[in-house]
Amino acid sequence: MIRAVLLALLLCLAWPQAAHAQVAIDAAPLRFVDDAEERRFHALVAELRCVMCQNQSLADSNAQIARDLRREVLDLMRAGHDDAAIKAHLVARYGEFVLYRPQIGPATWLLWFGPLLLIVAGGVVIARIVVARRASTPLPPDDTETW
Amino acid sequence: MSASRARWLPLAAFGGILALLAAGVWLSRDPDRDALPSPLIGKPAPAFDLPVLGDPERRVTQADLRGAPYLLNVWGSWCPGCREEHAVVAAFANTQRVRVIGFNWKDEPGDATRWLAQFGDPYALVLADYDGRAAIEWGIYGAPETFLVDAAGTVVWKHVGPMTDATIREQLLPQVERLEAR
Amino acid sequence: MLPELGQIALLLALVAAVLQTVLPLLGAQRGLAPWMAAARPAAYAQWALTFIAWAILTAAFVQQDFSVRYVAENSNSLLPMVYRFTAVWGGHEGSLLLWVFVLACWNAAVAWFSRSLPDVVLARVLGVMGAVCLGFLAFLIFTSNPFERILPMPLEGRDLNPLLQDPGMIVHPPMLYIGYSGFMVPFAFAIAALLDGKVDAHWLRWTRPWTNVSWAFLTIGIALGSWWAYYELGWGGWWFWDPVENASFMPWLAGAALIHSQAVTEKRGSFHGWTLLLAIATFSLSLLGAFLVRSGVLTSVHSFAADPTRGLFILVFLGLVVGGSLLLYALRAPDGRDGKPFAATSRETLLLANNLLLVAACAMVLLGTLYPLLADALNLGKISVGPPYFGLLFLLLMTPLVLLLPFGPLTRWQNEDVSRPLRMLLPWAVLALIAATLAFFTAPQGPWKVAMGVAGAVWVAGGTARFVWTRLRAPGGRMGAEMTGMVLGHLGISVFLIGALLVEGLNVQREVALLPGQSLTIGRDAFVLDGVLHHVGPNYESDRGTVRMLQGDRLVATLHPEKRTYASGGQVMTETAIRPGVSRDVYVALGEPLGGGAWAVRVHIKPFVRWVWAGAFLMALGGFVTATDRRFRRPRRERTA
Numbered sequence: 003m004i005r006a007v008l009l010a011l012l013l014c015l016a017w018p019q020a021a022h023a024q025v026a027i028d029a030a031p032l033r034f035v036d037d038a039e040e041r042r043f044h045a046l047v048a049e050l051r052c053v054m055c056q057n058q059s060l061a062d063s064n065a066q067i068a069r070d071l072r073r074e075v076l077d078l079m080r081a082g083h084d085d086a087a088i089k090a091h092l093v094a095r096y097g098e099f100v101l102y103r104p105q106i107g108p109a110t111w112l113l114w115f116g117p118l119l120l121i122v123a124g125g126v127v128i129a130r131i132v133v134a135r136r137a138s139t140p141l142p143p144d145d146t147e148t149w
Numbered sequence: 150m151s152a153s154r155a156r157w158l159p160l161a162a163f164g165g166i167l168a169l170l171a172a173g174v175w176l177s178r179d180p181d182r183d184a185l186p187s188p189l190i191g192k193p194a195p196a197f198d199l200p201v202l203g204d205p206e207r208r209v210t211q212a213d214l215r216g217a218p219y220l221l222n223v224w225g226s227w228c229p230g231c232r233e234e235h236a237v238v239a240a241f242a243n244t245q246r247v248r249v250i251g252f253n254w255k256d257e258p259g260d261a262t263r264w265l266a267q268f269g270d271p272y273a274l275v276l277a278d279y280d281g282r283a284a285i286e287w288g289i290y291g292a293p294e295t296f297l298v299d300a301a302g303t304v305v306w307k308h309v310g311p312m313t314d315a316t317i318r319e320q321l322l323p324q325v326e327r328l329e330a331r
Numbered sequence: 332m333l334p335e336l337g338q339i340a341l342l343l344a345l346v347a348a349v350l351q352t353v354l355p356l357l358g359a360q361r362g363l364a365p366w367m368a369a370a371r372p373a374a375y376a377q378w379a380l381t382f383i384a385w386a387i388l389t390a391a392f393v394q395q396d397f398s399v400r401y402v403a404e405n406s407n408s409l410l411p412m413v414y415r416f417t418a419v420w421g422g423h424e425g426s427l428l429l430w431v432f433v434l435a436c437w438n439a440a441v442a443w444f445s446r447s448l449p450d451v452v453l454a455r456v457l458g459v460m461g462a463v464c465l466g467f468l469a470f471l472i473f474t475s476n477p478f479e480r481i482l483p484m485p486l487e488g489r490d491l492n493p494l495l496q497d498p499g500m501i502v503h504p505p506m507l508y509i510g511y512s513g514f515m516v517p518f519a520f521a522i523a524a525l526l527d528g529k530v531d532a533h534w535l536r537w538t539r540p541w542t543n544v545s546w547a548f549l550t551i552g553i554a555l556g557s558w559w560a561y562y563e564l565g566w567g568g569w570w571f572w573d574p575v576e577n578a579s580f581m582p583w584l585a586g587a588a589l590i591h592s593q594a595v596t597e598k599r600g601s602f603h604g605w606t607l608l609l610a611i612a613t614f615s616l617s618l619l620g621a622f623l624v625r626s627g628v629l630t631s632v633h634s635f636a637a638d639p640t641r642g643l644f645i646l647v648f649l650g651l652v653v654g655g656s657l658l659l660y661a662l663r664a665p666d667g668r669d670g671k672p673f674a675a676t677s678r679e680t681l682l683l684a685n686n687l688l689l690v691a692a693c694a695m696v697l698l699g700t701l702y703p704l705l706a707d708a709l710n711l712g713k714i715s716v717g718p719p720y721f722g723l724l725f726l727l728l729m730t731p732l733v734l735l736l737p738f739g740p741l742t743r744w745q746n747e748d749v750s751r752p753l754r755m756l757l758p759w760a761v762l763a764l765i766a767a768t769l770a771f772f773t774a775p776q777g778p779w780k781v782a783m784g785v786a787g788a789v790w791v792a793g794g795t796a797r798f799v800w801t802r803l804r805a806p807g808g809r810m811g812a813e814m815t816g817m818v819l820g821h822l823g824i825s826v827f828l829i830g831a832l833l834v835e836g837l838n839v840q841r842e843v844a845l846l847p848g849q850s851l852t853i854g855r856d857a858f859v860l861d862g863v864l865h866h867v868g869p870n871y872e873s874d875r876g877t878v879r880m881l882q883g884d885r886l887v888a889t890l891h892p893e894k895r896t897y898a899s900g901g902q903v904m905t906e907t908a909i910r911p912g913v914s915r916d917v918y919v920a921l922g923e924p925l926g927g928g929a930w931a932v933r934v935h936i937k938p939f940v941r942w943v944w945a946g947a948f949l950m951a952l953g954g955f956v957t958a959t960d961r962r963f964r965r966p967r968r969e970r971t972a
Contacts, residue, residue, distance in 0.1 A: 029923030031842040031931045041776070044840070051715045053185060053290045057573050059717065062566040064922075066255065067290045070281040095195075095288040097188045102717025104702075109711045113702050117695040117724055124687040132680055135601075137672040143743035144671075156664050159608060160657040163615075167650050169701060172708040173628035174642045185713060 029069065032076055039079065046085055047075055049102050050092065059102060184309035187288055187296075191305070194298045195286035202253050202261055202275040209276060211302060214250070218328050220321075221296040222272070223252045223284070226264035228292040234311035235268050238295075241317055242271035247297070247325055251275035254284050254292055297321065299328050334399050334478040337387035341478075344380035344435070345468045347373050351438075351461030355454035359526075367454035371442045374457055377464060378439035381432045388428060388477055389419050397488050400481035401425055407490035407899045409870035417501045418491040423625060423641075424477035426504060430621075431471055433505070434464050434512045441516060441541075448537065455523035456516075463515050466648045474644050490899030493871070499559030507552030507579060511617040513545025514582060517589065518614035521607040522656060525663045535597040535606070540958035542593060542610075543816070546586040547954030553579050554947035562909055567840065567918055567935040569943055572721040574629040577700045578620035584693035585613040588686045590954075595682045599744060601670025605686070608660060615653040616693070622649055629704060674746035681739050688732045695724050733787045733828070736821060737794020741801065755801065759793030777836025784832025792825040816957025820950045827946025830939050837938040842922060846929045850881075857881045858919065858934050871895040873906070876921050876930065880910065892921045892932075916940050 034040040044061060050071070052063035060068050060075070071092070078088045092100045104110045176182055189195070194211050201207045222238055224231035242249040251272035253261045258277060265275070278284050287296065297306040306324045308316060351373035358366025388401075392415045397403040405421045420426040438460050445453050471477070494500075520538045556576070561569045570576065589609045596606040623629055626642025673679040699716045706714050737759070741752040767786035774781040795818055802808050810818070843851050850859040859879045866875040873895040880888045890908035897904070910917040915938040922931025 029931060030844055030925055031922065031933075033843075049717075049719050051717065057571070057717075058566075062568065066281075070255075070285060074282070074285050094188060095285060096290065097185055097288075097713060099185050099713045099715050102715050103719035104714050104716055109706060110702075110714070113698060113716065113720070116698055117691055117728065120691050120694055121687065121728070124691060128680070128683045128687060131667075131683065132673075132675045134668075135672045135679075136674060141672065141674055141746040143677075143747050144745035145743055156604075156661045159612070160654065160661050163653055163657055166619075166697075166701070167646070167654070169705055169708065170622065170628060170646055170649075173704045174626060174639050174646055176704075176707060177627050177639050177642065 032072060035080075042085075043076060043079060046079070046088065047072055050075070050089070051100050051102050053096050053100055181310065185288075185290070187304070187307040189288055189296075189304045190307060191303065194296075194302050194304050195283075197276075197283045197286065199276040199278055199283055202251070202258060202277040205258075205277075209274065214298070215302045216300055218247050218297065218299045218325070219273075220247050220249045221252050221287075221298060222249055223254050223287075223289055223292050223294040223296075225254050225256045225292050226260040227256065230311040231293045232268065234293055234313070235271075237312050237314060237317060239269055239271035240314075241321070242273075246329075248273040252284075252287075252289075253277045254289065255279065255281050297324050297328075299331075333387050334391060334396070334480065337384045337391075337478045338472075338476065340380045340384040340387065341468065341472050344377050344384065344431075345465065345472060347377040347380060348461050348465040348468055351377060352458055352465055354458075355461070356458035356526075359451045359454040359458065362451075364450065367450050370454050370457035370461070373461065374435075374438045374442035377461075378435040381428075381435040385419070385428055385432045388425060389416060391478075392416065392418055395488070397486070398480050398482070398484040399477075400479045401477045403481055403485050403488045405491050406488040407870065408487060409898055410488075410491055410496070411869050413501075414491055414496050417495070420504050421491045421495045421500075423638075424471070424475045426508075427467070427471050427475050427625075428477050429505065430508050430512065431464070431467050433508045434460075434467060434515065436509075437512050437516060438464060441519075452523055452527070452534065455526050456519045459519035459522045460515055463519075463652065466652065470641075470644055470648060474641050488899075490870070490897065493895070493897045493902050493904045494563060497559065497563055499555055499563065503552060503555040503559055505552075506548055506555055510545050510547075510549025510552050511579075511582065511620065513541065513548060514586060514610075514614040514617050516541040516545065517593075517610040518656070521610035522659065524607060525659045528663060535593055536963060538610075539590075539593050539597065540960075540963045542586070542589055543954045543958040546583070546590055547951040547958075549579070549583050549586060550947055550951040550954065553583060554944045554951070557947075558944050561940070562907055567838075567907075567920075567937065569834075569940060572696075572699075572718045574700050575624050577696050577721075578623045581693050581696050582613050582616040582620060584689050584696070585609060585616050588689035588693070589613050591682050591685050591689075595679060596670075599670050599673070599679060601673075601679065602683075603669050604660075604664045604667060607664065609686075609690075611653070611656045611660060615649075615656070618645075618649050618652060621645060623700070629700065671745065673744070676742070676747050676749045678739065678742045678744050678747070681735060681742055684735060685732065685739065688728055692725060692728045695728065696721065699724075733791060733824070736791055736824070737797070740795070740798040740817065740821075755797055756794050759790060759797060762793055763787075763790040774836060776839075780832045780836030784828050784836070787828040787832070788825045791821060791828065795821045795825070811962070812960035813957050813962070816953045816955070816960070818953070819956055820953030823946045823949030823951075823953060825946070826942050826949055830942030830944070830946055833939040834937050834943065838940075839936040840933065842931060842933040844925050844929050845932045846927070851932065851934060853934060853936055855882050856887070856917070856936070858932070860930065860932055863921070863924075863930055866893070868895065870899065871897045871904075874921065874924070876908075876932070878908065878919050878932065880917060888917070890917075890919045892919045894921050911941060913941065914938060 032043075034043065047061040048059050050060040052058045052060050052065055052068040052071075054065050054067045055063050058065075058068075060071055075088055075092075078091060083091070089101060098105065104113060106114050196211050198208055198210045201209060220241070224235075238249060241247075249272055251274070253275050255278070258279075261275075261277070265272075276283075291309070293311055295308045295312055296304055299305050305328070306321070308320065312321070351370055354366040354373070355370035358364070358369070388399075391399050391402050392406055393412070395402070395406060395408060395415070397406075401422060401424045405418045405425065406415060410418065418425070420429040438457070441460065442457060445456075448456075517538045520534050524534050553576075556579070557569045560571070561567070589606070592602060592606045592609050596602050622642065622645040625638070626645060627638060628642055699721050702716050703714055706712060737756055738752050741755055763786045766789045767782040770785040771778045771782040799810065799818055802810060802814065839853055841851060841853055845851065845860040847860055847862040850857045852858075857880070859881060861877040861879060863874050863876040866873045873893040875891055875893045878890045878892065879886060880890060888910045890910060892908040893906040895904045895906055896902070905920050907918055907920040909919075915936055918935040918937055920933045922933055924930055
């Protein structure tokens with residue numbers, strides 16, 4: 003049992019003071035009906051976060067809770083829910099923290115659209131520089147500098 | 150924006166980042182900082198139907214527990230933090246203000262029973278979630294975790310990690326008093 | 332006794348750093364030649380003293396002196412000798428000492444190679460570098476002393492984290508630190524130029540090789556970290572967009588922008604202010620990276636042990652250095668209207684676009700990394716920002732860059748008739764599309780990613796080849812070192828694209844329960860688990876599996892994945908077994924024992940994954956080659972004004 007505790011603790015790369023722990027039971031790998039199911043599963047599970055670990059996806063983590071949640075995701079898939087419903091199911095229980103792809107909403111507008119705004123602003127700045135630097139008469143290409 | 154104004158932009162941007170990082174340093178002083186807030190607060194406790202530890206024929210559902218508030222304490226014999234907080238949980242159970250229900254998570258029944266025999270059994274009742282499915286409904290992701298559920302079956306408080314006397318005094322008791330005042 | 336000498340060496344190095352900062356800067360301000368002349372000796376002294384300190388700490392590890400707290404925390408009597416050397420940088424204090432030593436090396440290198448620099452410039456540059464070294468030394472001595480004793484002396488050390496007991500660990504941190512600290516050089520030059528009030532091409536020609544070499548080292552450091560995570564962490568990924576990885580990637584992106592910006596400014600005299608700002612930003616991002624890793628502000632898989640007090644110190648240091656630099660920039664930045672004019676279609680414009688895209692990518696990574704902290708601080712809840720965000724936005728930002736890349740070398744300065752490069756590149760665009768279509772229809776899975784990877788790689792490689800051909804065919808056609816370096820760097824991108832996109836699209840993973848004798852089949856390959864035996868290593872015990880890889884009846888490889896339990900702390904590590912290859916890696920790991928002799932076995936097939944690191948190494952090589960260009964080494968003594 004002690005080995006299992008230490009196994010779980012370390013597999014999670016949890017900090018030493020994390021007395022918040024788990025156990026290793028039922029480690030049998032999941033079986034998939036077909037390739038399509040397996041691909042969908044892997045794609046979905048890579049977008050979910052192992053809530054216990056420091057920074058690992060549900061796909062990568064060996065923590066017990068990650069194994070349980072992977073089983074839960076597969077069960078939900080087989081029950082006919084689509085990806086969005088499965089994500090919502092987990093968010094209702096663990097909060098938005100469980101999603102590695104943050105939901106687009108007022109709280110994340112800056113995150114999702116900030117870079118685009120930066121590109122647009124930068125584009126405007128470049129355009130203004132280019133316009134300002136244009137000479138009055140057309141310039142020849144400069145090949146004097148070999149590089 | 151004029152060229153002269155633009156020169157101050159990098160400094161201003163950096164100032165913002167620095168402020169954010171300072172806030173980060175400030176926040177990281179709190180040891181409970183990494184605990185996930187529960188989305189269940191204010192919502193009905195999830196439905197469950199679990200056997201009792203040591204008496205698997207007897208099953209308990211969330212409806213059975215309605216009528217009086219209860220403290221649900223998630224533990225396992227494999228969990229060192231649970232042993233840490235056990236004395237605190239026992240002390241609170243002794244005050245008899247709120248019944249304390251144990252939630253034995255992903256544990257072999259033999260190990261769990263032995264653990265209780267060794268460290269004491271303060272629980273009014275211990276539910277056994279062997280495969281962990283019920284725990285997912287509660288948003289449990291590690292042990293120990295503790296929930297306070299009111300008489301109507303609504304989750305009012307959750308604590309992640311071992312509880313200390315300070316936790317009981319500063320967080321749990323005020324919640325209990327609020328429930329008793331109703 | 333020795334550790335105390337180490338402490339003294341560090342304190343003396345601090346004194347040297349103070350002298351290196353105060354005397355030359357004041358001397359440059361007031362024209363006092365003897366004060367300015369103090370810079371070089373101070374730099375050499377600092378180097379010697381930090382080297383002594385590092386040597387003493389290494390000796391403490393080799394001799395297993397557990398009375399030194401840091402040694403006790405990061406070593407163990409069973410630790411093999413080679414890891415005793417590398418354990419020196421296995422924890423916070425020691426890695427910081429390594430950083431301080433590397434800074435001192437750059438310091439001394441600049442002092443040594445600067446014969447052609449005017450005294451005032453050199454004094455300012457060394458003065459600024461002295462200030463940076465001073466900050467790090469102070470941080471080391473006052474908050475993270477590696478020589479602190481622990482009494483009573485423990486009989487046994489806690490051990491080096493098993494994750495770090497690995498050859499990759501030997502080289503990755505030093506490469507990374509050489510890269511990070513190297514950016515101090517262009518930073519110091521930028522500050523010196525701002526202090527001077529005069530910015531001209533000379534300082535740029537001087538700085539460029541230093542910038543290129545630092546960037547090259549950083550590239551190697553990041554690539555090694557990625558490779559190490561791949562084989563050591565047992566998850567099969569090569570990049571996780573983890574905050575600590577992002578902390579190293581941001582200065583890399585800014586550094587790449589800086590390399591290009593310096594080229595424009597040197598050759599055309601334009602955008603001095605922007606290049607200065609980028610130099611400041613790149614080094615600031617290195618410092619920010621140090622902060623993020625060591626302060627515990629962000630949760631990450633491989634940050635050092637968190638400590639808010641240390642975080643506060645670095646934050647103050649960051650505030651002073653970066654804030655001070657940006658204030659100086661705001662007050663003294665040169666006018667925007669410098670350099671030769673240029674048309675809208677010219678290489679200048681393309682390089683502006685290059686900088687915009689790289690800087691936007693860097694800003695995006697910063698935003699995503701800090702956003703959870705922002706949301707938490709503003710009480711918007713706890714959210715996660717992970718690979719789905721970073722990967723998508725990075726792809727969106729890099730696609731225009733990849734599309735424009737081949738145009739860069741073929742577009743002339745000042746004004747270019749767009750039809751000319753278009754004409755030269757059109758056949759390559761067509762070839763790229765044909766190759767992509769072929770790839771799309773022949774890929775067993777992930778057709779879009781495979782097609783994109785092939786299209787991008789052929790386009791970039793073809794466009795670069797076209798440039799080389801044009802160049803060599805021109806009268807007097809020769810490729811100087813700078814050009815060769817550029818070609819290598821761009822080819823590196825092409826190779827990297829194949830690796831990154833194809834492995835994403837084509838990788839296969841399976842996990843099954845196997846009893847000895849049973850096998851797992853993936854495509855043409857069968858993996859037979861022969862058994863799992865107990866094995867004893869120098870400081871660990873393990874369950875060592877034997878997995879034979881067969882194609883039909885032919886034995887292709889025998890692999891030995893392990894699960895090791897380290898004696899010191901009982902930690903369990905998964906050692907994967909990898910069969911490397913040019914066209915694919917086969918990656919086998921043991922999962923949990925399932926009772927009855929059965930084991931969970933995980934197999935990954937990773938096509939072209941090695942191209943990721945090959946591409947990175949090509950880029951680094953390009954950086955090194957560029958720095959050797961003779962133009963940079965021509966000594967030109969500028970008359971002091």
